[in-house]
Amino acid sequence: MTTFDYDLFVIGGGSGGVRAARIAAGEHGARVGLAEEDRMGGTCVIRGCVPKKLMVFASSYRTAMAEARAYGWSVEADGFDWTAFRGKLDAELDRLEAVYRSGLATAGVSVHDGRATVEDAHTVRLAGGETVTAKHILIATGGRPFLPPPAVAAGALSSNDIFRLEQLPKSVLIVGGGFIACEFACILNGMGVEVSQYYRGEQILRGFDGEARGHVAEAMRDQGIDLHVGTDVTAMEPAGEGTRVADTNGRERVFEKVIYATGRVPNTDGLGLERVGVKLGRRGEIVVDEWSQTSVPSIYAVGDVTDHINLTPVAIREGHAFADTVFGARPTKMDHDLVPSAVFTRPELGTVGMTEEAASEAGPVEIYEASFRPMQSAFAGRAERAMMKLVVCAKTRRVLGCHIVAPQAGEMIQLAAIPIKMGATKEDFDRTVAVHPVMSEELVTMRKPVRTA
Known part of the structure; x- marks a missing residue:
């Protein structure tokens, strides 16, 4: 009988991976290891949902104070202090990361801080070069922002970089029309930044209800966001302290910062998955069945790395269902229908x-x-x-x-x-x-x- 170092080894410490590890170890008694090459908590906690929502709250107060005056309050907004906000934001993310680590420790999960790759169907290689074996391997490495090479060469930022800005720019161009682009356009506009947004499609928020898309676009323009659809960037070059941008409508403008929010791709590069026989889709996503199982029976995947529905609650549900199925003798399929x-x-x-x-x-x-x-x-x-x-x-x-x-x-x-x-x-x-x-x-x-x- 083969003896493994772990019953489960999870690669990725985001929402889906952490939930799977905690349930498998804490509720079902499995021996679990987990490797995370960045900060524990993944995209949602560190560079996504949580810091973004706190920025949404921060950006809403300018309008709230203007509305308060209409209701009889004597209030004035002296300007937004990004440095003060950023300090509190960083402290909150540190606190949440500590909560994630504490939860894993309480459940008995062995945490390895560093990158891990797949050597074979039951073996994982850690960043230090050592290998560990596991009866089951779960890939939960999430996704990352995609920037086209010309944008990278021109020094454009991704959505990840927004949280790390030392100071807010006076003007910004956001390229893209998905929910991340639109959210940050509204956030930065609310914080007092002059915001322009270019999207090559005919309307923002592709995939959402058409009437709702138009309603949001009109509201964004009413707030002062310079939104242009049917527009794309043709060239970018440094211009003093900013970037000169030419677009498909023949205009040229200089922006202090350019942010690309043109989609995300699954984090599967360099993991060794194809070498061991794990099937990937055309965008690099891991192909799984209804039980989150890959083409290699001992290897599973959950969350954004599968490119099903890239939402944190979905990743959490998939991770929980995997743990209950494989370690809890409770076969559970994730229901992807009617996800709000x-x-x-x-x-x-x-x-x-x-x-x-x-x-x-x-x-x-x-x-x-x-x-x-x-x-x-x-x-x-x-x-x-x-x-x-x-x-x-x-x-x-x-x-x-x-x-x-x-x-x-x-x-x-x-x-x-x-x-x-x-x-x-x-x-x-x-x-x-x-x-x-x-x-x-x-x-x-x-x-x-x-x-x-």
Whole structure:
């Protein structure tokens, strides 16, 4: 009988890997090792969701103080102190990393600080050159920002670099139209930076509901973000303290900083996966089955490295399901259907289920939609508008999708996702008594469809 150093060795200390390690060791008694080459906590905790959301909070106070004056408060914003904020942000990330490490230690996981690669189906090579063996190997190395070579050569920044800025630039160009690009455009604009955004597609936030995309784009422009769609960079070169950028519309401008947010790629380079027979997709993602198992039976993968749904809660669920299946005698498949998500623009976009475009291709639908000025901003004289939208199957009456553009849309969509996941019909929504006066009451008061498709 073969004896292994570990029952499980995890490569990657982000959300998915840490959850799998903790559950396998702490709940199911497995001998677990874990290697992380950077900081414990991965993209979400160190250079993604958590610091980004704290930046969202910080960027919102300029508008909040202006609104406060409309409500009778005597307040003045003296300007945003990035240095003070950055110091507190770094301290909070240090605290969270320590929490992750403490959780692993309590569960009995052996942590190896350094890079690890796969030698064979049961062997991992650590950064120091030594090897360890494991009955099962889990790859949870996440993803990284993609920058095209010309952008790298010109000194453009990635989304990772934003958290490490020594000072805020006076002007910035953000290239890209996905949720990361749009979120940072709103964040930096709220902090007082002059923001331009170029996206080569016809509308930002590709893959989201078309009506919601347009609503967010209009709101961003109203806030002063110089958003240009159908526009791409053709050349960049240093210009004094900044970068001169030429675009496809024939313009040239100088920006203090250029940030590329043009997508992310799975972190599989140099791990030795193809050498041992692990199948990769065309973008370098690890191909797995419904049990997170790769083409090599002893090797599994979870999270962004599989490029399924690149969201932290999905990685956590996949990691937990893997541990329960392999070590807990509780076969569990991750359910990737009807996963809610939020885009932390200003206002936020919350979404779950099918877009109008996708649903109408699948069959006849009814669209219920309301667009209005929220009470709080209307009283303050602000033009901000909210949107609530339900996509309903005309035959079964099930609510197929919900899309919200409004302040705190992320909070609202989490709750709306529950009845939709349970299979609620439009009549179930109609039977629910409204809470008044709140924005989300529109979800249960829309009685007539605005259109069918």
